[in-house]
Amino acid sequence: MISTPIRRYGAAILMLLICTFSGGVFATTHTVTKHPKASVTKHTKATAPKVTKASYSKASSKQEYSRNSAKSSSLPDLRKYPSGTPRKRAFLRTVMPYITSQNAAITADRNWLVSKQYEGRWSPSERARLKDIAARYKVSWNGNTRKVPWNSLLERVDIIPGSMVATMAAAESGWGTSKLARANNNLFGMKCGKGCKNGAGSVNGYTKFDSVKESVQAYAANLNTHPAYASFRKSRAQMRKSDQELTATAMIHKLKGYSTKGSSYNDYLFAMYQDNQRLIAAHM
Numbered sequence: 001m002i003s004t005p006i007r008r009y010g011a012a013i014l015m016l017l018i019c020t021f022s023g024g025v026f027a028t029t030h031t032v033t034k035h036p037k038a039s040v041t042k043h044t045k046a047t048a049p050k051v052t053k054a055s056y057s058k059a060s061s062k063q064e065y066s067r068n069s070a071k072s073s074s075l076p077d078l079r080k081y082p083s084g085t086p087r088k089r090a091f092l093r094t095v096m097p098y099i100t101s102q103n104a105a106i107t108a109d110r111n112w113l114v115s116k117q118y119e120g121r122w123s124p125s126e127r128a129r130l131k132d133i134a135a136r137y138k139v140s141w142n143g144n145t146r147k148v149p150w151n152s153l154l155e156r157v158d159i160i161p162g163s164m165v166a167t168m169a170a171a172e173s174g175w176g177t178s179k180l181a182r183a184n185n186n187l188f189g190m191k192c193g194k195g196c197k198n199g200a201g202s203v204n205g206y207t208k209f210d211s212v213k214e215s216v217q218a219y220a221a222n223l224n225t226h227p228a229y230a231s232f233r234k235s236r237a238q239m240r241k242s243d244q245e246l247t248a249t250a251m252i253h254k255l256k257g258y259s260t261k262g263s264s265y266n267d268y269l270f271a272m273y274q275d276n277q278r279l280i281a282a283h284m
Contacts, residue, residue, distance in 0.1 A: 073211035078176040091176040092283040098216040103159040164248035167273040185209040
């Protein structure tokens with residue numbers, strides 16, 4: 001029979017051997033389970049999109065328009081943009097908001113007139129509004145709500161297709177690069193009569209506008225009130241009566257007398273519109 005001290009000594013040796021063997025196994029296991037390379041946490045920089053020259057130019061272009069809009073509503077210098085699509089896009093981004101806004105204002109007045117056409121009651125504010133519209137559109141009215149010249153008003157208070165306005169602005173201003181456009185904010189070649197002078201740096205003989213917005217407003221008022229464009233307005237009114245949509249395709253050839261070139265000018269406008277139709281539509 002083995003004595004107690006010997007048994008204790010043997011147990012101690014056995015425990016020592018077990019610990020040594022287990023430590024080797026644990027050490028080997030830890031070494032094997034090192035993180036594979038695929039999951040190594042290399043702290044790569046955030047995957048920000050790569051800024052190419054093209055994307056930088058596009059972004060800086062938009063920022064520039066924001067700055068121009070904030071500083072002034074005058075036409076920015078578009079000559080710095082490459083001719084062709086980049087410049088055309090820049091021009092349309094500048095003018096289309098004003099064209100859309102102008103047509104929205106006209107539509108609001110027209111819809112109000114239509115809603116009041118068969119009403120017998122007029123509040124003082126409604127009379128004042130009607131008087132203002134009649135004055136702006138140069139329609140004679142004596143203030144009698146029972147004898148409102150509805151036909152004359154509705155013939156004049158109507159939109160001009162936005163794509164047609166944009167095409168004419170581009171044609172008359174060379175996509176915003178002509179001296180008249182840059183110096184006078186005059187996008188439509190509108191003259192101001194004999195003897196008018198606009199000061200240094202401006203093109204004399206042509207109307208000088210304080211902003212692109214004013215230029216668009218004046219153009220719309222010109223087509224909607226000037227006697228020279230009566231046939232344009234009558235054609236538009238006829239299209240309304242027959243429920244035809246007012247489009248650039250339909251209306252460009254209805255405009256007569258805008259240029260001394262006659263019908264060849266309309267052909268030029270129509271060809272220009274067709275060439276840039278998709279680009280213009282994208283900015284509507």
